[in-house]
Amino acid sequence: MYEVKRAIIMAAGFGKRLHPVTLQIPKPLVKVNGARMIDTIVRNLRKNHITEIYVVVGYLQEQFTSLEEEYPGLKIICNPYYNTCNNISSLYVAREYLEDVIILDGDQIIYNPDILSPHFERSGYNCIWTEKYTHEWLLSVKEGIICSCSRSGGEKGWQLFSVSRWTAEDGQRLKRHLEFEFEEKHNRQIFWDDIALFCYPDQYRLGIYEMQSGDIIEIDSLEELVVIDAHYKLKI
Numbered sequence: 001m002y003e004v005k006r007a008i009i010m011a012a013g014f015g016k017r018l019h020p021v022t023l024q025i026p027k028p029l030v031k032v033n034g035a036r037m038i039d040t041i042v043r044n045l046r047k048n049h050i051t052e053i054y055v056v057v058g059y060l061q062e063q064f065t066s067l068e069e070e071y072p073g074l075k076i077i078c079n080p081y082y083n084t085c086n087n088i089s090s091l092y093v094a095r096e097y098l099e100d101v102i103i104l105d106g107d108q109i110i111y112n113p114d115i116l117s118p119h120f121e122r123s124g125y126n127c128i129w130t131e132k133y134t135h136e137w138l139l140s141v142k143e144g145i146i147c148s149c150s151r152s153g154g155e156k157g158w159q160l161f162s163v164s165r166w167t168a169e170d171g172q173r174l175k176r177h178l179e180f181e182f183e184e185k186h187n188r189q190i191f192w193d194d195i196a197l198f199c200y201p202d203q204y205r206l207g208i209y210e211m212q213s214g215d216i217i218e219i220d221s222l223e224e225l226v227v228i229d230a231h232y233k234l235k236i
Contacts, residue, residue: 058082
């Protein structure tokens with residue numbers, strides 16, 4: 001059994017799909033029913049005694065600075081590549097902290113703190129089984145190990161969420177692969193998740209951590225935001 005020692009929250013993106021809400025505020029700081037998305041993540045990490053937290057910022061980065069005062073142990077990392085590269089750049093600038101880590105996107109809402117448990121048996125992703133079609137990334141799993149991933153989605157599979165844990169060994173491997181892709185190959189327009197799932201899948205044996213519908217919510221459009229918080233209806 002492994003134990004998470006630190007967290008990395010990815011919060012550098014533009015959040016364009018939530019325009020006009022995100023024209024003046026970064027998506028992780030958008031309030032949903034009175035609570036900022038990133039607060040639901042940080043507070044639930046702390047409930048699991050994960051207090052060494054790194055938040056990677058870029059777009060409107062100055063708005064995140066108060067987090068260091070609000071949450072002892074939280075540190076801001078600035079991503080200078082955020083406006084020219086995909087999110088591989090955000091993990092690249094946080095690559096010194098990849099051992100025994102949980103990595104999360106900052107624009108999710110966490111309702112169930114148990115899904116951020118620090119205890120895990122192997123590196124892998126939090127997932128929800130779906131019978132219905134989804135356009136989100138969908139994993140095929142055999143005997144507890146991820147064997148393939150569909151970027152275009154599908155049905156009857158494990159929907160991947162942006163919560164993953166990495167052992168010290170896999171974190172070191174991920175760091176090496178990040179550096180090679182980013183520095184040597186200049187492969188900077190990919191998602192960081194591509195590293196293990198598509199670039200070097202034979203070098204990782206990733207598992208899944210089952211969640212239930214309602215444990216976590218990803219908001220990918222203004223319409224989805226309105227469903228959860230009706231006061232944004234005026235923005236449409």
